[in-house]
Amino acid sequence: MGEKELRRSLSVLPIGTVMKLTNLTARQIRYYEEQGLVLPKRNEGNRRMYSLNDIDRILEIKDYLSEGMNIADIQSVFAKREAKRKREQAALSKSISDDEARRLLHKEFLNLGGLAGNNNDPFNNRL
DNA sequence: TTTCTCACA
DNA sequence: TGTGAGGA
Numbered sequence: 001m002g003e004k005e006l007r008r009s010l011s012v013l014p015i016g017t018v019m020k021l022t023n024l025t026a027r028q029i030r031y032y033e034e035q036g037l038v039l040p041k042r043n044e045g046n047r048r049m050y051s052l053n054d055i056d057r058i059l060e061i062k063d064y065l066s067e068g069m070n071i072a073d074i075q076s077v078f079a080k081r082e083a084k085r086k087r088e089q090a091a092l093s094k095s096i097s098d099d100e101a102r103r104l105l106h107k108e109f110l111n112l113g114g115l116a117g118n119n120n121d122p123f124n125n126r127l
Numbered sequence: 128t129t130t131c132t133c134a135c136a
Numbered sequence: 137t138g139t140g141a142g143g144a
Contacts, residue, residue, distance in 0.1 A: 016129065026130075027137060045144075047130060 011041035011049035018050050022058050029058065035071045037061050037078065 001009075015026050022029070032038050033048070038057050040048040050058075064074050 014130075025137080027139085030131090031137075045130085046132095 008052045011051045011054070013050040013052075013055070015048050015050070018055060018058065021055055022062060024058065024062060032058065032061055035075065037071070037074060 013021075015029055018024075018029055019026055029038075030048075033040060038050075038054050038061070040050045040054055043049050061074055064077070069077075
């Protein structure tokens with residue numbers, strides 16, 4: 001996770017700020033949490049603290065609701081998005097592994113050349 | 128003052 | 137989803 005994403009994930013906004021930013025009532029915001037649509041952190045005093053990502057999430061919920069979707073619909077939308085995120089994350093780590101494998105193979109190639117006393121490694125002067 | 132949980136003439 | 141109680 002990059003620095004920027006980390007900041008967007010920091011839960012620093014109290015519900016009052018979220019109310020102003022989203023134009024929703026505290027009741028509604030808490031209800032969406034009850035339905036598992038948003039998962040704000042809690043501070044020492046049991047107060048809900050929201051991140052910028054939570055704000056985006058809530059605004060998205062608000063839009064979907066105004067478009068006629070119900071809570072269940074929205075839950076499935078987020079569920080599918082999460083599934084996709086996992087798939088892409090898996091693909092990403094696989095590509096990293098492949099890249100790592102390539103480096104190891106190249107390293108082996110260089111070692112083989114050295115063991116055989118081979119002096120015509122084309123990459124010899126570049127690596 | 129703000130936010131929390133709980134409950135419903 | 138609104139609203140009030142009673143507490144932190």
